[in-house]
Amino acid sequence: MGTRFSVTPVDAAEIGGYDHETDVLIVGYGCAGASAALEAAEAGSDVVLLERQSGGGGSSALSGGEMYLGGGTAVQEACGFTDTAEDMEKFLLAALGPDADVDKVGLYSRESLGHYQWLVDRGVPFKPSLWDSPTWVPPTDDGLMWMGENAYPFCRIAEPAPRGHRVTSDGFGGKVLMAVLSEAVEASGVTVHTDTTALRLIIDRSDGNRIVGLVARHFNDIVTYRARRGVIITTGGFADNAELVAEHAPQLVGLGVNSDGGDDGRGIVIAQAVGAAVRHMSAGQVGISAVPGMMVRGMVVDNLGRRFINEDVYPGLIGQAALFKHGLHVWVILDEQAYEEIPVDERWGVRPHFVAETLAELEHEIGMPAGALQSTVGEYNRHAERGEDPYFHKASRWVRPLRSPFAAVDVRRGMSAPSDGGTEGGGGAAVFTIGGLHTTVDGNVLNLDGNAIPGLFAAGRATSGLHSWGYISGTSLGDGTFFGRRAGVAAAAG
Amino acid sequence: MGTRFSVTPVDAAEIGGYDHETDVLIVGYGCAGASAALEAAEAGSDVVLLERQSGGGGSSALSGGEMYLGGGTAVQEACGFTDTAEDMEKFLLAALGPDADVDKVGLYSRESLGHYQWLVDRGVPFKPSLWDSPTWVPPTDDGLMWMGENAYPFCRIAEPAPRGHRVTSDGFGGKVLMAVLSEAVEASGVTVHTDTTALRLIIDRSDGNRIVGLVARHFNDIVTYRARRGVIITTGGFADNAELVAEHAPQLVGLGVNSDGGDDGRGIVIAQAVGAAVRHMSAGQVGISAVPGMMVRGMVVDNLGRRFINEDVYPGLIGQAALFKHGLHVWVILDEQAYEEIPVDERWGVRPHFVAETLAELEHEIGMPAGALQSTVGEYNRHAERGEDPYFHKASRWVRPLRSPFAAVDVRRGMSAPSDGGTEGGGGAAVFTIGGLHTTVDGNVLNLDGNAIPGLFAAGRATSGLHSWGYISGTSLGDGTFFGRRAGVAAAAG
Numbered sequence: 001m002g003t004r005f006s007v008t009p010v011d012a013a014e015i016g017g018y019d020h021e022t023d024v025l026i027v028g029y030g031c032a033g034a035s036a037a038l039e040a041a042e043a044g045s046d047v048v049l050l051e052r053q054s055g056g057g058g059s060s061a062l063s064g065g066e067m068y069l070g071g072g073t074a075v076q077e078a079c080g081f082t083d084t085a086e087d088m089e090k091f092l093l094a095a096l097g098p099d100a101d102v103d104k105v106g107l108y109s110r111e112s113l114g115h116y117q118w119l120v121d122r123g124v125p126f127k128p129s130l131w132d133s134p135t136w137v138p139p140t141d142d143g144l145m146w147m148g149e150n151a152y153p154f155c156r157i158a159e160p161a162p163r164g165h166r167v168t169s170d171g172f173g174g175k176v177l178m179a180v181l182s183e184a185v186e187a188s189g190v191t192v193h194t195d196t197t198a199l200r201l202i203i204d205r206s207d208g209n210r211i212v213g214l215v216a217r218h219f220n221d222i223v224t225y226r227a228r229r230g231v232i233i234t235t236g237g238f239a240d241n242a243e244l245v246a247e248h249a250p251q252l253v254g255l256g257v258n259s260d261g262g263d264d265g266r267g268i269v270i271a272q273a274v275g276a277a278v279r280h281m282s283a284g285q286v287g288i289s290a291v292p293g294m295m296v297r298g299m300v301v302d303n304l305g306r307r308f309i310n311e312d313v314y315p316g317l318i319g320q321a322a323l324f325k326h327g328l329h330v331w332v333i334l335d336e337q338a339y340e341e342i343p344v345d346e347r348w349g350v351r352p353h354f355v356a357e358t359l360a361e362l363e364h365e366i367g368m369p370a371g372a373l374q375s376t377v378g379e380y381n382r383h384a385e386r387g388e389d390p391y392f393h394k395a396s397r398w399v400r401p402l403r404s405p406f407a408a409v410d411v412r413r414g415m416s417a418p419s420d421g422g423t424e425g426g427g428g429a430a431v432f433t434i435g436g437l438h439t440t441v442d443g444n445v446l447n448l449d450g451n452a453i454p455g456l457f458a459a460g461r462a463t464s465g466l467h468s469w470g471y472i473s474g475t476s477l478g479d480g481t482f483f484g485r486r487a488g489v490a491a492a493a494g
Numbered sequence: 495m496g497t498r499f500s501v502t503p504v505d506a507a508e509i510g511g512y513d514h515e516t517d518v519l520i521v522g523y524g525c526a527g528a529s530a531a532l533e534a535a536e537a538g539s540d541v542v543l544l545e546r547q548s549g550g551g552g553s554s555a556l557s558g559g560e561m562y563l564g565g566g567t568a569v570q571e572a573c574g575f576t577d578t579a580e581d582m583e584k585f586l587l588a589a590l591g592p593d594a595d596v597d598k599v600g601l602y603s604r605e606s607l608g609h610y611q612w613l614v615d616r617g618v619p620f621k622p623s624l625w626d627s628p629t630w631v632p633p634t635d636d637g638l639m640w641m642g643e644n645a646y647p648f649c650r651i652a653e654p655a656p657r658g659h660r661v662t663s664d665g666f667g668g669k670v671l672m673a674v675l676s677e678a679v680e681a682s683g684v685t686v687h688t689d690t691t692a693l694r695l696i697i698d699r700s701d702g703n704r705i706v707g708l709v710a711r712h713f714n715d716i717v718t719y720r721a722r723r724g725v726i727i728t729t730g731g732f733a734d735n736a737e738l739v740a741e742h743a744p745q746l747v748g749l750g751v752n753s754d755g756g757d758d759g760r761g762i763v764i765a766q767a768v769g770a771a772v773r774h775m776s777a778g779q780v781g782i783s784a785v786p787g788m789m790v791r792g793m794v795v796d797n798l799g800r801r802f803i804n805e806d807v808y809p810g811l812i813g814q815a816a817l818f819k820h821g822l823h824v825w826v827i828l829d830e831q832a833y834e835e836i837p838v839d840e841r842w843g844v845r846p847h848f849v850a851e852t853l854a855e856l857e858h859e860i861g862m863p864a865g866a867l868q869s870t871v872g873e874y875n876r877h878a879e880r881g882e883d884p885y886f887h888k889a890s891r892w893v894r895p896l897r898s899p900f901a902a903v904d905v906r907r908g909m910s911a912p913s914d915g916g917t918e919g920g921g922g923a924a925v926f927t928i929g930g931l932h933t934t935v936d937g938n939v940l941n942l943d944g945n946a947i948p949g950l951f952a953a954g955r956a957t958s959g960l961h962s963w964g965y966i967s968g969t970s971l972g973d974g975t976f977f978g979r980r981a982g983v984a985a986a987a988g
Contacts, residue, residue, distance in 0.1 A: 006943045008769070098747060099740045246593045247773040247932070250963050253592060273769060273942050275502070279741040282776030304885060306800055325819040369884055375869055390863055391798060438741070448767050449500045469744050 005199045005217070007266070007273045012204040012212050018226040022048040022191070024491045025214055025227035026234060027198045027267060030058030031477050032460025032484035033234035034181040036443075038122075039488030041188040045229060049185065050196045050216060052262055056185070057178045059236050059259040059432070059461075060477060064137040065173020067119070067481070068092075068147065068474030070163035071112045074120075078128030079144050083161035085109045090158035091149055095314070096470040104466050107441050108482055115482050116165070123180045125168040134292035134312055136473075139345040141168050147472050148314035152393035164474050177477065195219060201231065201270050201456070211274060211455035230455050230491030232443065234484060237433035237461040238265025239284070248281035249433055251324055256414075256430030258287060267462045268436050274456065275447040279464040280435035285471040286319030287430045289414040290332050291350050293342040296398045298334025299380060302326040305363060305372030307380070310392040314472050319429055322411065328428040331366065332409040333373065335402040350415050352407030362406050377402055434471055436463045443487025457491045459484040499693045499711070501760070501767045506698040506706050512720040516542040516685070518985045519708060519721035520728060521692045521761055524552030525971050526954025526978035527728035528675040530937075532616075533982030535682040539723060543679065544690045544710060546756055550679070551672045553730050553753040553926070553955075554971060558631040559667015561613070561975070562586075562641065562968030564657035565606045568614075572622030573638050577655035579603045584652035585643055589808070590964040598960050601935050602976055609976050610659070617674045619662035628786035628806055630967075633839040635662050641966050642808035646887035658968050671971065689713060695725065695764050695950070705768060705949035724949050724985030726937065728978060731927035731955040732759025733778070742775035743927055745818055750908075750924035752781060761956045762930050768950065769941040773958035774929035779965040780813030781924045783908040784826050785844050787836040790892050792828025793874060796820040799857060799866030801874070804886040808966050813923055816905065822922040825860065826903040827867065829896040844909050846901030856900050871896055928965055930957045937981025951985045953978040 024040040026033045029051035040047045051058070070076065070088040089109035093100050108115075120126070127143035138145060145164030148154055167173030185192065195218055202213035202224070213226040238244040239257045241264040246253050257263070272278060290300070295311040300318060302308055302325075309321045322330040339352070356362035363373040381401035383390055389399050412428040437445050437458045444452035460480035467475065518534040520527045523545035534541045545552070564570065564582040583603035587594050602609075614620070621637035632639060639658030642648055661667030679686065689712055696707035696718070707720040732738040733751045735758040740747050751757070766772060784794070789805040794812060796802055796819075803815045816824040833846070850856035857867040875895035877884055883893050906922040931939050931952045938946035954974035961969065 008941070008943055098744050246962075247771075248775070250592050250774065250777075269942050272766075275767060277741075280744065281742070283744075371873065375873075379865065379869075447502070448763050449502055468740075 007200060007270045009201045009203040009274045010215055012202050013206065015202060015213070015224055018213060019223045020048060021226040021228065022046045023227070023229040024232065024488070025225050026050065026232045027214065028058060028233065028235035028460070028462070029056035029192065030234060030236060030460060030480065031060035031177060031181060032480035033232070034178070034185050035481040035484030036232045036234060036459060036488035036491070037185050037190045038181070038188055039485045040492040041190050043489060043492035045492040047190040048225065049190050049192045050198065051192065051194045052197045053260065054194050056182050056192065057175070057260070059263060060480065061175045061178040062260055063172065063174035063477060064473065065167035065169055065177050066145065066474035066477065067165045067167070068163055068472060068478040069112050069116045069165045070161060071109065073113060073116045073165065075126045075128045075144050075165055076161060079130045079162070081161045083163070084159070085112065087158040087161065088112060088163060091154055092466060092472070094154055094157045095148070095472045096467045096475065099468045100470070101464070101466055101468070103441055104479070104483070108466060108479060118485070119481065122184045124177055126165050127168045130162060134296045134315060135346065136287070136292060136315060137172060138166065139343065141170060142166070143168055147474060148312070148317065151312040151395060152310050174477070193218070196223070198235065198266060198270060201274050203274055208454055211453060227455065229494040230457050232487050232491050233267040233271055233437065233445070233458040233462050234460045235267025235462045236263040237436060238268060239263050239432040241265045245433070248435070249284055252284045252431045252433070255427060258430045258432045263432065263461070271437050271445055271456060271458065275453060276445045276456070277438040277448050278436060279438045280468055281433070283434040283467065283469045284431045285316050285434060286323045288315060288319030288322050288411060289428050290409065290411050291342070291346070291348055293346045294332050294334055294338065294350070294409065297338035297341060298332055298402065301331050301333055301373070301376060303329035303368065305368045305376045307376060307392060310389065310394040312394050312398055316471050316473060320471070323429055328412055330411050332411065333377070333402070334407055336405050336407070337403065339407060348415055350409060353410045353413060354408040355405055357405050359406055362408055366408050366410070432461065434461070434464070434467045436461060436465070439463045439483070441483070441486065442490040443483055444490065457487040459487040501694060501764045503695045503697040503768045504709055506696050507700065509696060509718055512707065513717040514542060515720040515722065516540045517721070517723045518726065518982070519719050520544065520726045521708065522552060522727065522729035522954070522956070523550035523686065524728060524730060524954060524974065525554035525671060525675060526974035527726070528672070528679050529975040529978035530726045530728060530953060530982035530985070531679050531684045532675070532682055533979045534986040535684050537983060537986035539986040541684045542719065543684050543686045544692065545686065545688045546691045547754065548688050550676050550686065551669070551754070553757060554974065555669045555672040556754055557666065557668035557971060558967065559661035559663055559671050560639065560968035560971065561659045561661065562657055562966060562972040563606050563610045563659045564655060565603065567607060567610045567659065569620045569622045569638050569659055570655060573624045575655045577657070579606060581652040581655065582606060582657060585648055586960060588648055588651045589642070589966045590961045590969065593962045594964070595958070595960055595962070597935055598973070598977070602960060602973060612979070613975065616678045618671060620659050621662045624656060628790045628809060629840065630781070630786060630809060631666060632660065633837065635664060636660070637662055641968060642806070642811065645806040645889060646804050668971070687712070690717070692729065692760060692764060695768050697768055702948055705947060721949070723988040724951050726981050726985050727761040727765055727931065727952040727956050728954045729761025729956045730757040731930060732762060733757050733926040735759045739927070742929070743778055746778045746925045746927070749921060752924045752926045757926065757955070765931050765939055765950060765952065769947060770939045770950070771932040771942050772930060773932045774962055775927070777928040777961065777963045778925045779810050779928060780817045782809060782813030782816050782905060783922050784903065784905050785836070785840070785842050785909070787840045788826050788828055788832070788844070788903065791832035791835060792826055792896065795825050795827055795867070795870060797823035797862065799862045799870045801870060801886060804883065804888040806888050806892050810965050810967060814965070817923055822906055824905050826905065827871070827896070828901055830899050830901070831897065833901060842909055844903060847904045847907060848902040849899055851899050853900055856902055860902050860904070926955065928955070928958070928961045930955060933957045933977070935977070935980065936984040937977055938984065951981040953981040
């Protein structure tokens with residue numbers, strides 16, 4: 001681990017007395033921890049919520065604020081879309097796979113309308129207007145976004161409807177979501193201990209190896225917590241822990257990270273140390289450092305000038321393909337018309353790194369083999385004359401021949417402006433991890449035998465959640481709040 | 495796990511008496527287990543070696559019998575090659591990365607000459623003659639093979655020398671290796687218990703959580719083993735466990751498996767259940783169902799007719815690129831001259847699935863976009879006229895223009911003939927897992943804190959070995975025997 005403190009659990013018999021006692025102890029005050037706290041308190045439990053930083057919010061508060069919701073929400077209906085839980089489920093199984101968690105995706109889809117209402121009832125704002133173009137975060141305050149549901153192949157797998165519900169905000173909505181949830185937490189009687197870092201779980205070997213508490217650090221003091229009903233781990237992923245990333249997700253090494261800097265995976269590892277199983281630790285969201293509005297109006301090519309995906313999918317899927325298949329040696333190619341068509345505030349300050357009158361000049365300037373771009377764009381244009389993209393099936397709306405002058409953006413140079421998809425440095429992408437603890441739909445953490453570890457629960461990016469390998473924006477705040485709530489209910493029931 | 499037996503460790507205090515006692519208990523009779531047994535016995539320990547099957551050999555005995563060795567072995571010198579440990583180390587770090595195990599690769603390279611001699615002293619035969627073309631297994635009894643050391647980019651990273659030492663055999667050499675090692679085991683006084691499956695480790699909580707034995711199953715009987723000095727896990731990988739593969743290596747789901755059918759990962763999981771850490775569980779060797787002699791003389795293209803790698807690298811690297819980057823929707827394209835040039839016994843019975851006079855006909859027949867193959871082969875030929883491959887840098891020896899008539903092999907249809915690289919069914923590839931227990935160079939299994947678990951050792955494909963993500967043939971028999979030996983020494987020392 002390379003951490004200063006052991007993760008080995010402490011035997012309850014060794015604890016003389018506890019500094020704090022509660023019914024439900026929650027570790028990590030992001031969206032999953034806040035949601036768990038609200039439900040546990042609602043169920044009548046005493047709740048203590050720990051946070052390492054000096055205030056709540058975590059990586060959730062720094063995110064774009066998208067929540068993947070559907071089945072016919074008021075926002076969808078106001079924007080003129082019909083939707084069903086079945087289509088939502090089909091889309092998610094296709095987009096988050098292979099082998100996404102069938103039980104979680106099914107439940108999440110069927111209960112999405114109710115979860116939307118729970119969020120709205122707590123004051124989370126969603127403006128009923130559609131941003132109708134691929135983006136990381138709309139430059140407007142529009143509340144509904146496509147997440148590639150209308151792009152190939154997903155549009156053939158499930159009836160398309162936009163399900164990206166974006167918390168109303170000027171810019172990133174994560175801070176608004178966490179402000180609303182924090183206000184609710186404050187009103188709920190939950191006790192919040194900040195500046196408190198989880199160190200080791202406490203296990204009662206005389207009571208079926210039940211998890212009964214936690215050893216933590218508060219500044220320089222070691223403090224102990226007893227949890228009468230359960231401990232819920234909502235500490236996020238491990239993208240900030242370079243050692244764990246190298247060991248489990250080597251393809252993510254050396255890239256930028258989307259987090260509050262504290263996603264060190266310790267919550268996952270202290271649970272493993274009491275026998276917890278993990279899943280999909282190699283998977284990651286890849287926020288490619290490119291403007292979706294540019295990619296979709298032009299094309300994305302590899303270092304040999306070849307397209308590899310339809311550019312109207314969720315940009316994170318472009319990012320995964322660019323990283324895992326092309327080592328992020330990829331370029332955005334566009335023409336002047338495409339660049340001019342993109343609203344200025346949707347360009348995030350990105351300007352082309354190379355411009356040229358001809359493709360021959362452009363490919364020469366950026367060091368591609370002679371003919372590389374000429375053949376790709378020639379073939380693209382030939383079909384684009386008819387609005388078609390037989391190679392990758394980009395929607396005809398975005399297909400037209402590219403004409404001189406041409407421009408190229410080097411994705412590895414990054415973007416100066418931030419986005420929740422990941423744009424700050426790191427050689428072309430910012431990432432976070434998707435894998436984590438193996439949990440039931442009620443948040444019980446499973447051990448290596450597949451049995452629930454008594455007294456231990458988890459939610460959010462500390463778990464493997466809905467996902468296997470794929471990722472769609474909105475499914476972290478989405479499954480964090482949804483399964484966080486369920487973990488809160490389950491822990492309160494003891 | 496979906497197994498019938500819990501993996502949770504048994505407390506030594508609960509064991510009334512042991513059915514068997516020994517100094518060193520080794521679980522799994524493949525190359526790692528045999529090597530560990532020989533060294534532990536040599537050090538004067540009583541050794542019991544368990545094997546689930548009715549005889550030793552395991553997946554090692556079914557392998558091609560390649561061992562990655564170098565630094566100037568007698569075989570290399572007899573074939574006219576000089577080599578150094580430094581070049582071997584540089585090659586392995588590049589080929590097995592990113593982030594291959596620096597300590598293990600360094601030690602393995604520095605001590606390779608000594609390990610070669612140990613093998614030879616025990617009777618392992620290596621014929622000092624070179625097979626000078628990419629292959630899974632030579633159709634001759636030649637004992638030295640290139641493993642892509644002379645291919646781009648590796649030839650620029652380290653001075654090339656062939657290091658694939660292939661145990662002399664008519665066909666696959668794994669059975670010869672295991673016959674030799676088994677004979678040595680038999681002569682060494684090691685006790686072998688066959689038909690015995692490991693179930694759970696025994697942990698002594700009153701002695702620093704030391705591993706002191708194992709609960710196993712012998713037919714219908716539960717039997718207990720006490721190990722006074724240590725337990726060594728050499729049970730292989732988890733490619734045969736569909737559930738574990740889906741949870742940790744989702745990209746390998748549904749493919750064929752190279753194993754003896756028993757690589758269910760149980761050895762890894764019972765160690766995790768006593769706190770062991772794992773690494774690189776997502777990584778896999780990908781034995782693409784294609785004939786290296788065909789690939790290198792023609793080209794490998796994706797479903798859009800595009801090359802993606804120099805075809806003279808180790809074929810497993812072509813396989814990884816084909817699977818992880820192109821979903822195995824890949825084709826081998828060649829011309830009549832290339833096909834005729836391949837010795838019949840090197841074709842493994844594979845014949846083209848499509849033949850055509852023109853590339854336009856061929857791409858039409860196999861369902862590629864019109865122009866796809868014409869542009870790729872046209873560009874390839876244009877440079878091949880000068881013996882060059884500026885796109886992927888295949889060695890000039892293998893580069894010449896392809897001429898009508900043309901042929902295509904559909905990789906997903908598999909091969910009828912076997913090969914160690916994996917050719918039996920499974921939609922275009924046979925795989926095995928590379929990740930596993932985190933061990934020191936002495937075979938100590940590390941826990942989540944990075945500390946050795948007292949009494950627990952491991953080697954072979956149950957560990958993450960030399961590798962991170964990459965793989966080169968010969969590094970499994972190689973690190974299995976090398977680190978198996980070291981684990982045997984360390985366990986015997988207690």
